[in-house]
Amino acid sequence: MTPPPSDGHDPSLVQHTGHAHREEPRSPLARFAPLLALLLVVLVALPWGGGSTERLGALEIAAILPAERDLAGNLATGDGPTAASLGAAILGSRFVTVAPPPPDDPERRTLDATLVLGDLSMTIDGVAADAETVVTARRAFVQGLRTAAEAGVVVGFAAGPDGEPVAIERALSLTVDGERAPATGGLDVRVRLGGRDDSGGRRIEVEALLERDGPTRGDGDAVPAIAGTDWRAPNRFSLLPPVLAIALAIATRRPLVSLFSGVLVGAILVAMRGGLGLGGAILPGVVDVPTVYFWSRFSSLNDIYIILFVVFMLAMVGNAVTNGGIAGIMQILSKKAKDARSTQVATWLTGLAVFFDDYANTVLVGSTMRPLSDRFRVAREKLAYIVDSTAAPVAGISIFSTWIAFEVSTFSSQLPAAGLTTGQGYEVFIQTLPVRFYCIFTLVFVALIAFSGRDFGPMAKAERRARRTGQVLRPGATPLVSKESTETEMHAAVSPAAWRALVPLAGFIGTTLFMIAWGGGAFAMPAAELFTIEGVTQVLYDGSGNQPLMIGGLVGFVLAALGTAQAGIAGEIPAAAWRTLKSMGVAFGILYSAWMVSDVCGELGTANFLTALVSDAIAPGMLPVVLLVLAGFVAFATGSSWSTMGILLPMVVGVSFQLGEASGIGGMALMVLSIGAVLEGAIFGDHCSPISDTTVLSSIASASDHIDHVRTQAPYAVTTMFVAIGVGYLPSTYLGWPPLVCLGLGVAALVAIVFGVGRRSEPAT
Numbered sequence: 001m002t003p004p005p006s007d008g009h010d011p012s013l014v015q016h017t018g019h020a021h022r023e024e025p026r027s028p029l030a031r032f033a034p035l036l037a038l039l040l041v042v043l044v045a046l047p048w049g050g051g052s053t054e055r056l057g058a059l060e061i062a063a064i065l066p067a068e069r070d071l072a073g074n075l076a077t078g079d080g081p082t083a084a085s086l087g088a089a090i091l092g093s094r095f096v097t098v099a100p101p102p103p104d105d106p107e108r109r110t111l112d113a114t115l116v117l118g119d120l121s122m123t124i125d126g127v128a129a130d131a132e133t134v135v136t137a138r139r140a141f142v143q144g145l146r147t148a149a150e151a152g153v154v155v156g157f158a159a160g161p162d163g164e165p166v167a168i169e170r171a172l173s174l175t176v177d178g179e180r181a182p183a184t185g186g187l188d189v190r191v192r193l194g195g196r197d198d199s200g201g202r203r204i205e206v207e208a209l210l211e212r213d214g215p216t217r218g219d220g221d222a223v224p225a226i227a228g229t230d231w232r233a234p235n236r237f238s239l240l241p242p243v244l245a246i247a248l249a250i251a252t253r254r255p256l257v258s259l260f261s262g263v264l265v266g267a268i269l270v271a272m273r274g275g276l277g278l279g280g281a282i283l284p285g286v287v288d289v290p291t292v293y294f295w296s297r298f299s300s301l302n303d304i305y306i307i308l309f310v311v312f313m314l315a316m317v318g319n320a321v322t323n324g325g326i327a328g329i330m331q332i333l334s335k336k337a338k339d340a341r342s343t344q345v346a347t348w349l350t351g352l353a354v355f356f357d358d359y360a361n362t363v364l365v366g367s368t369m370r371p372l373s374d375r376f377r378v379a380r381e382k383l384a385y386i387v388d389s390t391a392a393p394v395a396g397i398s399i400f401s402t403w404i405a406f407e408v409s410t411f412s413s414q415l416p417a418a419g420l421t422t423g424q425g426y427e428v429f430i431q432t433l434p435v436r437f438y439c440i441f442t443l444v445f446v447a448l449i450a451f452s453g454r455d456f457g458p459m460a461k462a463e464r465r466a467r468r469t470g471q472v473l474r475p476g477a478t479p480l481v482s483k484e485s486t487e488t489e490m491h492a493a494v495s496p497a498a499w500r501a502l503v504p505l506a507g508f509i510g511t512t513l514f515m516i517a518w519g520g521g522a523f524a525m526p527a528a529e530l531f532t533i534e535g536v537t538q539v540l541y542d543g544s545g546n547q548p549l550m551i552g553g554l555v556g557f558v559l560a561a562l563g564t565a566q567a568g569i570a571g572e573i574p575a576a577a578w579r580t581l582k583s584m585g586v587a588f589g590i591l592y593s594a595w596m597v598s599d600v601c602g603e604l605g606t607a608n609f610l611t612a613l614v615s616d617a618i619a620p621g622m623l624p625v626v627l628l629v630l631a632g633f634v635a636f637a638t639g640s641s642w643s644t645m646g647i648l649l650p651m652v653v654g655v656s657f658q659l660g661e662a663s664g665i666g667g668m669a670l671m672v673l674s675i676g677a678v679l680e681g682a683i684f685g686d687h688c689s690p691i692s693d694t695t696v697l698s699s700i701a702s703a704s705d706h707i708d709h710v711r712t713q714a715p716y717a718v719t720t721m722f723v724a725i726g727v728g729y730l731p732s733t734y735l736g737w738p739p740l741v742c743l744g745l746g747v748a749a750l751v752a753i754v755f756g757v758g759r760r761s762e763p764a765t
Contacts, residue, residue, distance in 0.1 A: 052133075053193075054129055054130070055133060056233045056234065056605075056608060056609070057124075057193040057202065058122065058133050058134075058137035058140055059136065059140050059651075060140070060229075060231055060608075061137055061140040061141050061144055061204070062140040062141070062143045062147070062650065062651075064086065064204065064227050065085060065086055065087035065090075065141065065145055065147070065148055065227070066085050066087045066147045066148040066151060067227070068085055085148055085227070086208060086225070086226070086227035087144060087145050087147070087148025087149070088148055088153045089208070089210065089225065090115070090145060090148075090187065090208050090210070091113070091115075091148060091149055091153045091172060093187070093208075095116050095117075095187040096114065096116075096174075097113065098111055098112075098172065099111055099112040108170075109170060109171055110170065110171040110172065110173050110421075110422055110423055111171070111173070112172075112175070112421065113149065113172040113173065113175070114174070114175045114177060115174060115175070115176045115177065115186075115187065116177045116178060116183050116185060116186035117141075117142070117176050117177065117178035117179065117182070117187055117189075118178060118182045118183060118185070118188045118189075119182045119186075119188045120137060120138045120188075120189040121189075121191070122134050122190075122191040122192075122193065123190075123191070123192050123194070124193050124194065125194045129193075137191055138179075138180075139651070139654055139655070141189060141191075142176050142179055142654070143414060143650050143654070145174065145176075146413040146414050146416065146417075146650075147413055149171065149172035149173070149174040149413060150171050150172070150409075150412065150413035151171070152169045152170060152172075153169065153172060154167045154168065154169055155168055155169070155170045155172075171422070172422075173415075173421040173423060174416055174422075175416040176417070179417060180658070187208060187209065189206065189207065190206075191205070191206050191207075192205045192207070201231070201275070202233065203228060203229075203230060204228060204229055204231050205226060205227070205228035206227050206228070207225060207226045208225045209225065210225040232273050233605075234604055234608055237604075238269070238605050238606040238609045240266070240269065241262040241263065241269070241600050241604070242597060242601055242606065242636075242637040242639070242691060244258075244261055244262045244265055245259045245262025245691055246258075246262075248261055248262075249707055255590050255593075255690060255706045255707055256590050258690075259590060259593035259597055259690075259691060260289075260593050262593075262597045262691075263293060263593055263596040263597055263600060264285065264286065266597065266600025266601070266603070266604060267285035267288045267289050267600060268281050268282055268285030269281075269285075269600070270285070270288070270603045271284040271288065273603075273604070293596040293599050293600065294592065294596060296599070297592055297595050297596060297599070298592070301547075302546050302547075303546075303592075303595065305550040306359065306549070306693075307588060307591075308550045308553070308554075309359070309546060309549040309552075309553045311553075311581060312553030312554045312556065312557040313363045313364070313367060313508070313553045313556065313557075314367065314481075314577075314581055315557045315576075315580060316508070316553065316557040316559075316560040317560075317580060318577050318578075318579055318580035318581070319504075319557070319561055319563065319564045319572075319573060319576045320500060320501040320504060320560045321371070321490065321576070322490065322491050322494075322569070322575075322576035323490075323491065323494055323497075323500045323560070323563045323564040323567040323569065323572075323576075324495055324496045324497050325498060325499070325500030325501025325560070326368070326490075327496035328496040328497045328498030328499070328500065328501060329368070329501050329502065330371060330372050330496075331496055331498070332498055339376055340373075340453070340761070341450065341452075341453040343369070343372050343373050344378060344382065344386060344449070344450035345447075345450045345451055346372070347365060347369045347373065347383065347386045347387070347450070348390060350365050350369060351365050351386065351387060351391060351394065352390065352443070354391075354509075355394045355395060358395040358396075358403070359391075359546075359549055359694070359697065361387075361390065361395065362388065362391045362697045362701055363697060363700070363701045364509075365387050365390070365391070365701070366384070366387040366698060366700075366701025366702040367701045368505070369383065369387075370383060370701075370703060373472075374472050377466045377467050377470055377472065378463075378466060378472065379459075379462040379463050379465065379466040379472055379473075380472050380479065380705070380709075381459060381474075381708050381709055381712040381713075382463055382466075383702040383704065384698045384701075384713070385446075385459065385712060385713045386446055386450065387698050387701060387702055388694065388695060388698035389442050389443075389446050389687060389713065390443065392439075392683050392686060392687070392694060393439035393443050394439075394443065396436070396439050396679065396683055397433055397439045397440070399430070399433075404426075404429065406642060406645070407429060407649075407679060408426055408429050408537070409425070410645045410646050410649040410650060411425065411428070411649040411650065411653055411675055412424075412425030412428075413650070414649075414650055414652075414654060415428065415653060417653050417657060418653055418654070418667060418668065423534075426534050426537065428672065428675065429675075430533075431672045432672050432679065434739035434740065434743070435672060435673055435676040435728070435729075435732065435742075436676050437676075437680060437723075437724035437742065437743070437746060438628075438680035438681075438683065438720060439679075440743060441724055441746050441747075441750060442687075442717070444746075445716065445719070445720050445750050445754075448750055448751060448754045449716075449754060452755065452758065452760075453760050453761065454754050454758030455758055455759065455761065456758045457712070457715040457716075458711055458712045458715060459716065460761070462708070462712055464761050467761045473704070473708075474705060474708055477704075477705035477708055478705050479703045479704055480590070480696075480699045480700045480703065480704065480705075481580070481700060481703035491569050493568065493569055494567040494568070494569060497563075497567070499563075500564075500567065501563075503559050503563065504556040504557070504559040504560040504563065505556065507552075507555045507556050507559040508552045508553060508555060508556030509552070511548075511551060511552040511555040511556075512548050512549055512551070512552030515547070515548035515552065516539070516543035516548045517539055517543060518543065519542065519543035519547075519548065520539030520540060520543025521539060521542060522539045557577070561577075564576065590696055591693060591697070591700075593691075594639050594693055595693065597639060597691050598639050598640055598643070598691070601637065601638045602638075606634075606638060608647070620659040620660060620662070620665055620670055620733070621665065621730070621733035621734045623655075623659060623673075623674055623677075623733075624670070624673040624674050624677035624729040624732075625725055625729050625730065627648065627652060627677040627678050627681060628680055628681040628684070628724070628725065629681065630648065630681065631644050631678045631680070631681025631684075631685060632682075632684045632685035632688070632721070634647065634648065634681075634682070634685065635681065635682045635685025635689065635692075636685035636686075636688050637689075638691075639686070639689045639691035639693065639695075640692070640693075641682035641683050641685070641692075644678075644681070644682035644685065645678060645679060645682050648678045649675065649679075652671075652675060652678055653671060653674075653675070655674075656670045656671040656673075656674035656675075657670070657671045665733055665736075670733070673729065673732055673733060677729060680724065684720075684721050687713060688710070688713070688714045689710075690706065690707060695713075719753060720750070723746050723749050723750060723753075724746065727745040727746045727749055728742045728743075728746055731745075
């Protein structure tokens with residue numbers, strides 16, 4: 001192809017907004033989009049059944065045990081005196097035996113423990129629950145108890161500096177004798193679901209029959225043996241907020257209005273769950289949107305950190321453009337990236353290099369590579385796709401990322417159900433890596449698309465538009481970063497100097513990693529413990545968060561500003577920063593609205609409702625596929641892959657191991673496949689969801705129209721998911737094929753799809 005002019009800003013080649021252009025003809029699918037969106041909303045309102053109230057109530061037990069409760073046994077609200085959780089009380093009883101730490105490791109953080117569990121009964125409004133519900137309740141009880149054990153309990157006391165006793169807390173790796181059937185002489189548990197009121201409210205109580213003269217807390221009081229909560233079963237209307245937000249966003253291409261509509265409807269539904277009728281719930285719901293949901297996010301330090309991170313990163317990029325740093329990098333990259341295809345490959349490789357955090361990956365790669373991709377007429381939709389579909393998959397499977405310890409923590413406490421210890425979580429995680437089919441295939445698929453220059457579906461249309469006309473955005477599109485900020489040029493008084501951009505980028509990465517190491521306790525950890533997979537990943541997990549990213553972004557901005565001053569244009573520092581930031585109000589509004597939709601989904605129990613729709617009575621070979629699809633739906637509806645993992649993975653270990661043991665697959669093999677399927681499904685659903693924060697950040701960093709990004713990425717994500725199922729999970733479970741064979745066939749299938757269906761975009765003339 002003939003490359004465009006070297007400055008990359010010829011308006012005849014790159015028309016960034018297209019607001020002056022006539023809307024392009026809409027496809028038949030686009031014409032029917034409003035009708036399809038309405039159909040989705042109507043389907044939610046139809047009277048169809050979901051999970052039974054009994055099953056949903058049984059699942060709720062897992063959340064009751066590790067939660068703090070007041071002295072009357074009710075779940076604590078933060079007001080008044082509180083005590084340890086019921087789970088902690090049980091773990092301190094005579095029914096639990098804690099093994100002492102080995103002599104050569106007296107400070108071991110996780111100790112082995114065994115609980116003897118006797119009978120567990122459950123009544124619904126005074127009537128004994130059916131056998132299936134009791135099995136679910138027993139499984140949820142053990143799951144919640146293991147969660148409490150993983151969080152740590154008091155295992156003894158030591159003398160403090162002033163002679164006062166100091167509690168010694170340790171995490172427990174809990175094995176349960178009687179996990180599937182009652183053990184003789186074990187702890188008896190009673191679960192009561194009842195107290196129905198006019199608004200549908202129920203009362204759940206979990207009572208552990210501990211001996212009143214048994215163990216005590218440090219203050220000498222007897223350990224209470226009951227915990228209860230007022231509860232309302234989620235129903236199909238819990239799906240309405242995310243379905244409405246997603247449907248309107250696709251139909252109208254107005255994500256901010258659509259997301260806000262989802263939040264408003266969700267707030268009204270939450271008010272109705274409190275006992276109000278529809279008419280009476282409207283005003284409280286409207287008031288709660290700004291005063292409860294928005295304020296809780298606006299006042300959250302964690303959310304403020306991520307907003308400041310984006311602000312500092314964009315201000316850094318603005319200064320790096322003005323002071324000639326980005327122009328210097330483009331001069332270097334242009335020696336290798338000489339056309340659209342090599343630019344896409346360079347973007348993919350850069351995404352692989354920033355493997356330690358998905359947020360950092362998204363913002364850093366998107367904002368840095370955007371000027372080069374614009375220069376070579378790469379559609380913004382394509383840039384956003386490469387950025388988004390590289391960030392989470394590489395962070396999700398990297399053993400040195402902020403993801404791994406979180407992923408392990410979501411299932412490690414349940415490993416004793418498979419005869420393992422909680423300390424073997426990393427070992428199990430590494431075993432899942434060969435079967436992380438979606439992440440691996442996604443990274444391969446992005447590479448194939450980039451190297452081949454071929455596309456299909458909506459992405460092909462976007463790429464042809466960009467190549468033929470130079471319009472990197474669809475005419476009429478609304479990018480999340482303004483035209484002026486993306487067309488910022490190097491100041492006329494400076495010359496290109498790559499170090500003015502490379503130093504801030506290095507400062508950002510170095511500072512972020514240092515803050516993660518500092519917060520994760522790396523400098524206080526013995527070297528023998530630190531330089532292990534468990535040690536490094538634990539440091540990454542303990543130190544991860546939005547604060548290190550914010551501090552790293554601030555350092556990057558300061559270094560970029562110093563580069564601007566060194567170039568002799570110090571007066572341009574605030575102006576350069578402001579040009580990239582002044583249009584970010586809508587983008588931040590979309591991000592906050594996506595967070596609020598997630599919050600109302602949590603209040604309404606959306607994820608638990610979706611989980612309860614899937615029955616346990618499925619063929620073992622289909623379990624990974626069912627979990628993959630379920631996790632995808634939950635992540636799509638809630639916009640959060642991490643929340644999906646945290647909800648589903650604790651329930652997977654025991655079920656998958658038991659099903660695998662009773663089949664020819666094997667308990668361990670099916671468990672590993674099932675864990676991998678949940679992790680993969682969570683990322684897949686996140687890629688397809690317009691209410692996902694990482695999807696929004698990808699649109700911001702790439703200055704893409706947000707709905708256009710989702711619309712073009714989703715077909716590629718679905719294609720990769722079907723390949724993962726068809727040549728990955730199904731052959732692994734039903735045919736016993738080794739993972740490497742499945743991976744090889746999957747890559748071959750992706751090659752066939754790209755070269756069979758994909759078409760090259762026409763080169764620019």
